[in-house]
Amino acid sequence: xxxxxxxxxxxxQTQTQSHSQDPISDxxxxxxxxxxxxxxxxxxxxxxxxxxxxxxxGLTQLTSLAPFQNSVKLQIWxxxxxxxxxxVDLFNFVRSSSSKITEEHAKLxxxxxxxxxxxxxxxxxxxxxxxxxxxxxxxxxxxxxxxKYDLASNCFEKATDLTSNVEITNVSDRDExxxxxxxxxxxxxxxWEVSDRNLxxxxxxxxxxxxxxxxxxxMALANQYTNFGKLLLSxxxxxxxxxxxxxxxxALELCEKGLxxxxxxxxxxxxxxxxxxxxxxMAASHLQRDEFENVLKCVRVLRDGEKGGxxxxxxxxxxxxWLGLGRHGEAEKELKGMVVNKGIPEGVWVSAMESYLQAVxxxxxxxxxGVFLGFLGRAHVSAATAIRVVQRVVGDCVNGEGARVRAKVxxxxxxxxxxxxxFAGDLAANQRSAMHALLWNCAxxxxxxxxxxxxxxxxxKSLLYVPHDIENRSLRAKGYRVLCLCHLGLSHLDRAQEYxxxxxxLEPNVASAFxxxxxxxxxxxxxxxxxxxxxxxxxxxxxxxxLSLSAHEAIACRALPVAVNSLSHLLTFFLNGKPxxxxxxxxxxxxxxxxxQEPGNEPEILKYMKKAHTRFSELxxxxxxxxxxxxxxxxxxxxxxxxxxxxxxxxxxxxxLCGELFKMCAEYYGVKIDGxxxxxxxxxxxxxxxxxxxxxAGEKESKNTLSDNEVKHAIELLERSGKILMSxxxxxxLDDDQNTTIEPHFxxxxxxxxxxxxxxxxxxxxxxxxxxxxxxxxxxxNPNYLLQIALNASEGPRSNPKIATFCxxxxxxxxxxxxxxxxxxxSLIIRKLITIISVHKGNVDYDDDDGGGGDDDxxxxxxxxxxRIMVGLKAGEYPVEEGKWLAMTAWNRxxxxxxxxxxxxxxxxxxMGLELAGRxxxxxxxxxxxxxxxxxxEKKVQSHGHL
Numbered sequence: 049x050x051x052x053x054x055x056x057x058x059x060x061q062t063q064t065q066s067h068s069q070d071p072i073s074d075x076x077x078x079x080x081x082x083x084x085x086x087x088x089x090x091x092x093x094x095x096x097x098x099x100x101x102x103x104x105x106g107l108t109q110l111t112s113l114a115p116f117q118n119s120v121k122l123q124i125w126x127x128x129x130x131x132x133x134x135x136v137d138l139f140n141f142v143r144s145s146s147s148k149i150t151e152e153h154a155k156l157x158x159x160x161x162x163x164x165x166x167x168x169x170x171x172x173x174x175x176x177x178x179x180x181x182x183x184x185x186x187x188x189x190x191x192x193x194x195x196k197y198d199l200a201s202n203c204f205e206k207a208t209d210l211t212s213n214v215e216i217t218n219v220s221d222r223d224e225x226x227x228x229x230x231x232x233x234x235x236x237x238x239x240w241e242v243s244d245r246n247l248x249x250x251x252x253x254x255x256x257x258x259x260x261x262x263x264x265x266x267m268a269l270a271n272q273y274t275n276f277g278k279l280l281l282s283x284x285x286x287x288x289x290x291x292x293x294x295x296x297x298x299a300l301e302l303c304e305k306g307l308x309x310x311x312x313x314x315x316x317x318x319x320x321x322x323x324x325x326x327x328x329x330m331a332a333s334h335l336q337r338d339e340f341e342n343v344l345k346c347v348r349v350l351r352d353g354e355k356g357g358x359x360x361x362x363x364x365x366x367x368x369x370w371l372g373l374g375r376h377g378e379a380e381k382e383l384k385g386m387v388v389n390k391g392i393p394e395g396v397w398v399s400a401m402e403s404y405l406q407a408v409x410x411x412x413x414x415x416x417x418g419v420f421l422g423f424l425g426r427a428h429v430s431a432a433t434a435i436r437v438v439q440r441v442v443g444d445c446v447n448g449e450g451a452r453v454r455a456k457v458x459x460x461x462x463x464x465x466x467x468x469x470x471f472a473g474d475l476a477a478n479q480r481s482a483m484h485a486l487l488w489n490c491a492x493x494x495x496x497x498x499x500x501x502x503x504x505x506x507x508x509k510s511l512l513y514v515p516h517d518i519e520n521r522s523l524r525a526k527g528y529r530v531l532c533l534c535h536l537g538l539s540h541l542d543r544a545q546e547y548x549x550x551x552x553x554l555e556p557n558v559a560s561a562f563x564x565x566x567x568x569x570x571x572x573x574x575x576x577x578x579x580x581x582x583x584x585x586x587x588x589x590x591x592x593x594x595l596s597l598s599a600h601e602a603i604a605c606r607a608l609p610v611a612v613n614s615l616s617h618l619l620t621f622f623l624n625g626k627p628x629x630x631x632x633x634x635x636x637x638x639x640x641x642x643x644x645q646e647p648g649n650e651p652e653i654l655k656y657m658k659k660a661h662t663r664f665s666e667l668x669x670x671x672x673x674x675x676x677x678x679x680x681x682x683x684x685x686x687x688x689x690x691x692x693x694x695x696x697x698x699x700x701x702x703x704x705l706c707g708e709l710f711k712m713c714a715e716y717y718g719v720k721i722d723g724x725x726x727x728x729x730x731x732x733x734x735x736x737x738x739x740x741x742x743x744x745a746g747e748k749e750s751k752n753t754l755s756d757n758e759v760k761h762a763i764e765l766l767e768r769s770g771k772i773l774m775s776x777x778x779x780x781x782l783d784d785d786q787n788t789t790i791e792p793h794f795x796x797x798x799x800x801x802x803x804x805x806x807x808x809x810x811x812x813x814x815x816x817x818x819x820x821x822x823x824x825x826x827x828x829x830n831p832n833y834l835l836q837i838a839l840n841a842s843e844g845p846r847s848n849p850k851i852a853t854f855c856x857x858x859x860x861x862x863x864x865x866x867x868x869x870x871x872x873x874x875s876l877i878i879r880k881l882i883t884i885i886s887v888h889k890g891n892v893d894y895d896d897d898d899g900g901g902g903d904d905d906x907x908x909x910x911x912x913x914x915x916r917i918m919v920g921l922k923a924g925e926y927p928v929e930e931g932k933w934l935a936m937t938a939w940n941r942x943x944x945x946x947x948x949x950x951x952x953x954x955x956x957x958x959x960m961g962l963e964l965a966g967r968x969x970x971x972x973x974x975x976x977x978x979x980x981x982x983x984x985x986e987k988k989v990q991s992h993g994h995l
Contacts, residue, residue, distance in 0.1 A: 072113055072120060079106045079127055079163075086134045086156070095138075100152055103131075103159045111166060121167035125176075128163035132183065135160060154194055157187045158203075165206065178224045181207035185231055192234070197241050204235040222262075229258040229265050233272050240276065248276070249295070256302075263315035266306030267322055273299035274326050281333055293333045299326045324350055324359070331365045335372070343369035360392040364400045371407040379404060380412070384419055398433050402440045413441050413454045417461040424466055431471050431479035435486060438462060442490050452502055455490065459505045462487060468512050484513040484523075495534065504534035525555035532563050541570050558587035562594050569605045577602070577610045581617060592621045593629040599638065608642050612652075615639040619659070633673055633682050636660045640689065650693055650705055657690060657712050669719045679721045687716035687731065694738060703746030710739035711765070730790045733772040736765040737794050740801045754808075763805050769798060774822075796833035799823040803837060807846040816851055824858045831862040835877065842884055849888035856881045864917070871921070875930035878914050882907055882937070911938050911960050918967040931968035935961050939978060951989055958982050 082103050086095065116124070135157045161183040168180045188203030208231055211224075236251035252272060259265045273295045280292035303323035310316055331346035347366045350359065367382035383404050386392050401416050408415075420429075420437055441458050461467065462483070471480040491506030511527045514520050528551035535544035544567055552560040561584045568577035584594050595618040602611035615635055622632045640656055643649040664672035673679040690713035697706035714735035717728040740762045747754050754762070773795065799819055806816045820837060823829060838855030841848045856877045863874050885906050914934050918926050939961030945954035962978050965971040 072110070072116070075106055075110050075113070076120075076123060076127065079103065079110070082106070083127060083131045083134065086131065087137075095152060095156075097152070100155045100159065103156070107159055107162055107166075110163075114166065116167060118171050121170040122172065124163055124167045125170055125173060128160050131156065131160040131163065151194055151196075154187065154190045154196070154199075157183075157190060158199075161187050161203070168210065175224065177210045178227065181210040181231070182227055184210070185227060185234065188234060188238075192238055192241075195241075197238050201235065201238045201242075204231055204238060207231050208235065225258060225260050226262075226265065229255055229268065232258065233268060236272065240279075252276075252298075261309045263306055263310040263312070263319055266302050266310070267318060270299040270302040270306070270322055270326065273302065274322075274329060277329060277333070281329070281336065284336065289333055289336045293330060293337075296326050296330045296333060300330065328359065328361050328365070332361075335365060335368055338372060340369040340372040343372075360386075360396050363392065364396060364403075367400055368403055371403065376408050376412070379407070380415055383415070384422075386419075395433075398436055401437060405440055413450075413457045416441065417457055421461070421464060421466065424470070429470065431476045431483070434467060434470060435479060435482050438483065439486055442486070452499070455494070455502050455506060458487075458490075459509050462509045463512060471513055480513050480515075484510050487513070491530075495530070495537075498537065500534045500537035504531055504538070507531050507534060521554050525551045525557075525560075528554070529559055529563055532567075536563075536566055536570060539570070541567055544570075556587070558584050558590045558594050561587055562597065565598055566601055569601060569607055569610065572607075574607055574610050577607065578613045581610070581614050585617070591629075592618055592626070595621070596629040596635075603642065608646060611642050612639060615642070616656075622663075631674075632663060633660075636663075637682070637685060640686075644689065644693075650697055650702070650709070653689075653693060654705065654708055654712065657686065657709075657716075660686065661712065661715055664719070669721055673719075673721060675721075683716065683719055683721050687713060687728075690716055691731070691735065694735070694742075698738070698742055698745075701745075701749060703742045703749055707739045707742035707746065710735045710742060714739065714765075729772050729775075733769045733790060734794050736769040737798045737801065740765050740769075740805070741797050744801055744804055759805055759808050762801075763809075766798065766802050766805065770802070773798060792828040792830060793833070795823060795826065795828040796830065796836070799833075800837055800840065803841065803851070804846075807848065816848065817854065820851060820855060824855075829862070831859040832873070834862075835859045835873065838877075838880070842880065849884050852884055853881065856884070860913075871917075871926050874917065875914075875927045878910060878917075879930060879933065881910050885910065907941075908956070908960070911964070915960070915963055915967070918964070921967075923969050926967075928969055931964065932971060935964035935968055935971060935974070938964055946985070951985075954985070955982075958985070 082099055085099060110124070135153065138153055138156075161180070164180045164183055168176050170176055173179070184203045184207035188200040188207065191197075191200035191203060207227075211228055211231065232251050232255035236248040236255070239245075239248040239251060252269065255269050259269065277292040277295035277299065280288040280295070300323060303319050303326060306319045307316055307323070310319065327346050327350050331343045331350070334340075334342040334346065343365055347362050347369070350362050363382050363386050367379045367386075370376070370379035370382060383400060386397050386400060401420065405412055405416055416437070420434075424434075438458055438461065441454055441461075470476070471483060487506055487510035491503045491510060494500075494503035494506060507527060507530055511524065514523050514527065516524070528547045532544045532547040532551065535541070535547065544563075548560055548563045548567065552564075561580060565577055565580040565584070568574075568580055581595070581598055584590055584598070595614050599611045599614040599618065602608070602614060615638060618628075618635050619632070619639070622628060622635070636656060636659070640653055643653045643656070660672075669683065670679060673682040690709055694706050694709035694713055697703075697709055714732050717731040717735060743754065743758065743762050773790065799822075802819045803816050806819065820834075823837075824834060834855050838852045838859065841855060842852035859877050860874060860881075863869050863877075911934060918931065938957055942954045942957035942961065945951075945957065958978065958981070962975060962982065965975040965978060
């Protein structure tokens with residue numbers, strides 16, 4: 049109804065009425081002024097907030113003045129329509145400018161409809177209740193769009209109350225009939241939004257009474273049933289699917305009923321389409337419930353009712369149903385049939401293929417790829433779709449079932465000329481990069497799992513998606529390098545060489561040089577590998593880390609000379625102070641460990657030990673070795689290996705090398721870690737002693753006399769070790785603390801070496817004697833060791849009979865003091881003493897209690913000591929041969945005095961010989977002859993007075 053249709057007096061005439069109507073008139077004037085302001089307001093700018101509030105306030109005041117005369121009701125009715133039309137104009141502008149409806153606009157409409165509702169019982173207006181209900185319905189729709197469901201529901205309920213006064217069967221106007229249906233549907237939608245599902249469905253059921261045989265009404269109600277069913281299906285819950293099926297069954301029944309009641313062809317066509325759409329959703333519902341037979345029934349009905357070919361969803365639904373029944377052959381037919389159906393969208397087909405692959409698995413990969421190529425030849429397919437398909441087929445590249453088979457299928461698929469052409473051109477640059485990344489990552493997964501064959505194939509196919517331009521030169525080079533690695537893993541060295549040569553042409557860098565190095569290693573070409581190591585530092589992008597990697601590769605290939613060369617190059621970079629892949633001490637340790645593995649490398653090891661010594665002398669031990677326990681472990685490793693190598697070299701009689709190793713060992717053990725040499729004094733001392741010993745042994749072996757400087761250096765080493773020995777900072781093996789032990793034989797080696805070296809200097813006899821006496825008086829004294837010193841002192845060009853005599857005499861005293869004297873050794877010492885004193889007459893001083901002042905007396909004293917030793921011994925306890933030697937030599941010493949007529953001297957030695965012969969078994973005959981000779985001498989002396 050238009051505003052002009054309302055017959056009512058002018059508002060200005062109302063203002064001239066009696067004074068009793070002034071309050072209503074004033075309110076109406078204010079409301080009219082506000083309405084006029086809204087009508088004149090430009091929709092491009094927001095309406096002042098005060099206007100809707102003033103309108104609502106005026107409405108509240110006007111409501112308090114009810115009831116009204118019919119003339120006033122007509123005025124209010126007209127004013128409400130004006131306000132409504134102004135709101136419509138605002139609404140149309142907002143819609144045209146693609147803006148959103150605001151809550152203020154809804155409030156204006158609400159005021160308009162509330163004004164109308166205030167005078168709904170006006171006379172003279174046709175169907176006022178339905179008109180007011182229509183305003184409430186439209187306002188409720190706006191509140192619904194704004195998600196103000198309580199306000200929307202209030203509007204719909206008021207509209208329902210207004211229309212309920214009229215019996216539905218008596219409603220003849222078509223718009224009014226449709227209003228009743230729309231109201232019920234709108235109330236149902238609002239109830240659904242507030243989760244009152246039962247009320248929503250109940251309201252839909254009530255709506256069936258307002259269909260009135262119109263196709264549009266049937267479709268509207270059926271659509272709403274379907275929409276509710278779709279919402280329930282989206283939840284993917286069992287109970288929700290069951291409810292959705294019921295709702296769609298209602299929609300299907302409404303379509304069937306509509307088709308029976310509606311006869312016009314143009315109206316039945318829309319109903320048929322809705323019926324088929326509902327059937328498709330029902331099929332989808334059955335699919336969610338795994339009711340595959342029912343899905344196929346729905347599809348058969350759909351195909352019977354569809355004209356112009358299958359709907360795209362029919363084939364998908366049928367395929368999934370066949371898959372659910374395990375009928376993969378039928379599913380494959382449906383999948384292949386989709387290629388022929390031009391109406392199937394690209395996304396639907398891809399989704400169907402994904403479902404097929406998921407169900408069939410690896411065995412369906414080849415089929416899916418073939419179908420895709422068919423689809424590619426039939427219609428335009430986007431590159432993004434191809435990526436999606438490949439990604440689905442690849443799946444879990446390595447761990448999936450039949451992964452290698454799928455990878456092979458994908459490799460063949462992506463190398464197809466049609467597919468490669470799909471990714472050509474600048475427009476497909478992003479998709480081409482995505483396909484390359486997909487294939488590359490798959491290849492990388494196989495590479496990590498050491499399946500180099502599949503990995504190489506996938507890397508090769510990924511290069512099909514890298515353009516041959518300057519921008520992608522680096523990417524292609526990277527691909528060639530990784531292919532080189534794959535063929536290295538497969539031991540295809542020729543192929544690997546080809547790929548790395550191509551990579552080097554595109555991008556000559558250190559990575560290519562390193563891979564060439566690996567190929568040389570695989571070919572056991574150590575010289576080539578070493579040459580390649582020397583090439584790496586010339587590359588622009590070189591970092592020392594490549595030398596470290598080269599060393600590791602060489603060690604893994606047991607190419608130890610190559611590893612040594614790599615590490616030696618690496619050590620030169622530590623001097624630059626740049627960040628390094630490892631610490632310098634680890635590099636030295638690794639290098640030395642490699643050298644130790646092969647015999648004959650001791651000189652090289654010593655060279656690097658000296659270099660390490662130079663470095664930690666420059667940097668400081670803590671910076672080089674590290675601090676705390678780590679530093680101590682590293683330091684001890686170097687020192688201990690020097691010690692072991694020194695011992696090994698000594699055993700192999702490489703004395704010069706042995707001496708150098710032990711000298712360096714002493715230097716390492718002398719290093720202070722955390723400010724102390726903790727427990728290393730003994731090792732320093734022993735290393736220096738063995739170093740000097742090796743020097744002397746080398747001299748003897750080579751027969752090249754040590755130079756004066758070498759002698760002085762050796763004496764310095766001994767003096768340093770002597771200070772440690774005498775300082776008490778070390779202990780022997782008899783003590784509890786084994787960390788600072790010096791074994792007794794080191795004291796002997798020290799003393800022997802000191803004696804040897806002191807003999808080379810002038811005026812050092814006192815030092816020799818002091819050194820030997822110190823040893824003899826120490827708790828580490830061993831007569832056997834001292835005997836060795838005595839033998840050294842009695843022989844050679846630098847013999848010293850006085851030292852030898854002292855040592856031998858001390859040995860006898862020590863041996864005799866033993867609980868079980870070694871008479872064999874004692875007899876040898878006695879013989880040696882007799883020999884020394886006899887040879888070096890006047891150069892020795894044998895002070896014995898029984899001896900006289902001369903040399904003969906000294907010798908005689910030794911014989912006499914021997915005789916005292918033999919007294920009381922069992923037969924044979926003193927060595928018989930030595931006893932005979934003593935008896936015979938003593939007797940023979942009387943020969944010269946006899947010739948010279950020295951009776952007393954001759955008698956002394958003959959008596960000694962007789963006494964000794966009487967103590968030795970087996971000399972009875974000799975003794976009898978001796979006695980006869982003595983008797984003859986005595987008779988001659990008695991008769992002549994001389995011999």
